[in-house]
Amino acid sequence: MNSQTVKKIRAFRKELHQEPEVSGKEQQTSSKIKAFFEALQPDEIVEDLGPYGLGVVFKGKEKGPTTLIRAELDALPIPEVGNHRHKSKNQGVSHTCGHDGHMAIVCGVGLELAAQRPEKGKVVLIFQPSEETGLGATQVIESTNFAQIQPDFAFALHNLPGYTKNEIVLKKGAFTAxxxxxxxxxxxxxxxxxxxxxxxxxxxxxxxxxxxxxxxxxxxxxxxxxxxxxxxxxxxxxxxxxxxxxxxxxxxxxxxxxxxxxxxxxxxxxxxxxxxxxxxxxxxxxxxFEAVINDVVPWELVNDAAKELALKRKHIRTPFRWSEDFGKFASLTNSFLFGLGAGKQQPQLHEGHYDFPDEILETGVALFTAIIKKLNY
Incomplete structure (x- = not known):
């Protein structure tokens, strides 16, 4: 990823951070994502994937698998504490779970796909509402328009304070509770x-x-x-x-x-x-929330991709006690949720001082892109 792309997604992350919206109210966030991708001219933008959810489609010319990459639109009803210049403008609402960073990473993946289209199958970048309430994944999957996506593989990440920056946290089977x-x-x-x-x-x-x-x-x-x-x-x-x-x-x-x-x-x-x-x-x-159960085949894809990128990997034995509604995708298809270290000194998720570290954006983009190249190129 070149320096201009890095600069662009960092700036967009801060823009998203300043205007957070809680679950079920993500209209402006969804509009910003749509506008970002319209400029990239994807093959299709699928709307109405649940309230404000959307999918951005990049198609290959040959037959192949459909690979889904998911990010979350919603923020939390938590007042933000701190003095950084891009602090939330919406009083009492903040991206203290890092979904602004997750969206920026998947937008960065979109920039890479626009520059080099998939050769086979298609890649669908899903921006999902209402993850924090456990409703969003179900709303996406049960929406009429999701029938045209039908993924063969689904991937997502979550930033993890307490782990070294850019460390990839992996586990087969149960990953979150x-x-x-x-x-x-x-x-x-x-x-x-x-x-x-x-x-x-x-x-x-x-x-x-x-x-x-x-x-x-x-x-x-x-x-x-x-x-x-x-x-x-x-x-x-x-x-x-x-x-x-x-x-x-x-x-x-x-x-x-x-x-x-x-x-x-x-x-x-x-x-x-x-x-x-x-x-x-x-x-x-x-x-x-259902448990997120990671499948073996996508585990191998992610593990190999991280190894090829020379990223530090940490294989954990015990699932995380927190929950993620990616479990709905996990029950639908071959899927994998992995962790991306956000820094050992980083404030914890859902804490007022938390701010997604821009230094890990590039790693998230690189790993998702490497996974996609294994499946769609």
């Missing part, structure tokens, strides 16, 4: 606080749930984790004994089968405690 947000609502009966015996308070059940949910993984043989993140009992009214309560928890496992087992156990536990206290209850879920 499955997770879901679980809300258990308990329904009793309010009464005057002077006569709590006339009502049915869910206080005891709520307390039992908080303790029992976090102990639940002890009964699951494989890795699982339950983190209670919020609980609410009644309202702030000193004259009222509460009749309603909610307990919210995040469930995590390293594979989707274990997630189903953990979910079943949690639901049975909630029902047992609610019935024991004579309460009605209901359960709902949000932000559901």
């Amino acid at each position: 499955a997770s879901k947000g679980m809300t258990i609502s308990l329904h009793g009966k309010t009464s005057h606080a002077a006569h709590p015996e006339d009502g049915l308070s869910p206080a005891e059940a709520m307390c039992k749930l908080i303790i029992a949910l976090e102990k639940l993984p002890e009964s699951i043989p494989d890795f699982s984790l339950v983190t209670v993140i919020h609980a609410q009992l009644g309202e702030i009214a000193f004259g009222t004994s509460p009749g309603e309560a909610q307990v919210m928890a995040t469930l995590r496992t390293f594979d989707n089968k274990t997630m189903q087992a953990l979910t079943n156990h949690a639901e049975k536990l909630a029902g047992l405690i609610a019935r024991e206290q004579g309460l009605d209850y209901n359960i709902s879920y949000c932000e559901e």
Whole structure:
């Protein structure tokens, strides 16, 4: 990648960083990406891949595989801290997960493809909405227009603070955890606080749930984790004994089968405690992520490409506990998600001081391009 290309994607990354948009609201970000690629004259730009999602298509003249490279459009509702010149202009919203950098890398791949078109098959650069809520990949895959893409391979990266800059982090099988947000609502009966015996308070059940949910993984043989993140009992009214309560928890496992087992156990536990206290209850879920399961064939492609580029590689044994909705693509086709070291001293993801390091952009572009050359040239 020449110096002009590097300069261009660094500048574009900072432009994206200054105008972040949260999940489901990425209209301007999507428009910027579309305008960037219109100037490159790809073979096709596929729109309406979920709300604001789009795919940029570069076709070869010969038959061959369809290779999908994915980046995320959305930012986080986190106030940015720091004094860099390209700081977020949207108060309370920031690219503190580095999706601005992921987009810039895939835009850099587009510049390389525009300069040298694929020889066979096609390459589709997907810019996906709503990764942070776990909705986006499903919206893309279930959209009508995705039927014309049908990838044979899918690749994505995530920057990783805590790892040496430009180090490539690899793992076969599970790479990131499955997770879901679980809300258990308990329904009793309010009464005057002077006569709590006339009502049915869910206080005891709520307390039992908080303790029992976090102990639940002890009964699951494989890795699982339950983190209670919020609980609410009644309202702030000193004259009222509460009749309603909610307990919210995040469930995590390293594979989707274990997630189903953990979910079943949690639901049975909630029902047992609610019935024991004579309460009605209901359960709902949000932000559901499948585990990202990396396939062997694309692992070999990425590993070989990194080796050829003389990049430092780190092969990890334990999956990351955080989640990524690339798991939906992983369940669809041959796929691989890898890590790109963002620096050992880099602030952590989802932290107000985080800013994607421009020094790793070129490595991301080079590795994706090398992977594509193995499949489409």
